Amino acid sequence: MRSSAGLLAAALLILPGCASAPSADGQGTEEEASAAQVTVFAAASLDEVVTAVADDYEAASGVDVEISSAGSAGLLAQLQQGAPADVFIPADEQTMERAASAELISPPARRIATNTLVIAVPDGNPAQIRSLQDLDTSPGGDSGSSPALVVCAEQVPCGAAAVQAADAAGVTLSPVSEELAVTDVLGKVSSAEADAGLVYSTDVLRAGDQVDSVEIEGAEAHPNRYPAAVLQDSAQPAAAREFIDFLLSEAGQRTLREAGFSPGDPE
């Protein structure tokens, strides 16, 4: 039974896990004395753009910025378990409210960008979807042949936004799948497995040529807002605040705009 292939398989399965042991006490006291380092927990949809802003900030300030990105709720769970970080940027205000009520952040939370929900369709839009009404499955709805729609599950920020958009437009959606993350929705659309998916406009930009987007009428009225705040347990609160300032500065906002985000609230 103990074949060598089985052992090899076991070894290979274990190795990658060992390599990425998180450094729980990365904020050593000796490190603090030397160069400042800011750890940013950012929503998955912000990964690339915040990394780009951080590169500019590092060049300008000499402060080292580390970015850890994952789903907003997953990041919040890590913070609740005591993960060391300085700045938190979730994908929606509800997640930030939960962080605030758990006394994880030092208010205020500042809005660094907004984003709107769109309908992502495979390249060429094979199901000819032109509006949210084309996805309506209620008895009086337009949808004749019921295109395969994929959304985020309601527990995930992009899923909550989809429900809100459907309510606002008064349509009933019957998705064939409620995915766990926006990337899973994009994957189903870019492979043309689904005819349509509800994602943020920036996600479509990131997905490249394989995905087109169809605007949702009235979506600008319910934008998704990205708040940023300094964490209560931050070892570098001053540097953390400066990084948020930089995100709201002209240079930071330009980078965000280039990635398809709408402006935040510069003060």
Add this chain to the structure above:
Amino acid sequence: MSRGPTVIMPRWVLLPAALGALFILLPIVALLTRVDLEQLPSLLSSPSALAALWLSLRTALLSTVLCVILGVPLALMLAQFRFPGSGALRTLILLPLVLPPVIGGIALLTTFGRQGLLGQSLEILGVQVAFSTAAVVLAQTFVSLPFMVIAVEAAIRGVQKEVVEAAVVDGAGPTQLLRSIVLPLIIPGLASGVVLAFARSLGEFGATIAFAGSLQGVTRTLPLEIYLQRETDPDAAVALSVLLILVAVVVIGITRPRSAPDALR
């Protein structure tokens, strides 16, 4: 398969061995300490939890059956036949063991998906695999089949030549030999394969999320439900995790005594 002499074990081995055992047991104990006993019944009996459990059991059972139907002949072929490229074929068949499951999911998508290699032909036949429970079963079978093949192949190789030769001398044909000599002898290996394949199917996550999607009662199996609940309700995620652990322990408990090689002697 004769037993070697009893290995004399140096005592110091016990220290790393204990560490190894702790490494596995501690996280499971830690998880159990997080269970909210008062809430447990209501968390486990929610419609979404029950739908996920029922779907997981159904699909894991189906894919285990598929693994037996496809895996046993495959193991026989790999153990008994030598042909050009048979070594390479064996390596390729065991590939899902070392592949990250999400790659398996993408591979299945490019095969059975609407735009996939077979997708167009399937669509003509009226078969839609995408976003269906069948897709979950395919994903689970893909990742579990190598476990079955490895377990059964090792058992076949363990069948003593003399037994087979004696049967041949007595005039047994190949099919008769397989049915009355080889199959009864490999039952312990087959049982191991069934446990491994079922457990692997039950825990399948990556290939399912990449290939089948996630919809309550259709494609959202217990691991997917746990991952989703973790987003908003960590207590529910813990409760469901304990449920999955319980199912796994029961499965191992039912099958293990017969599959342990020592129990035969």
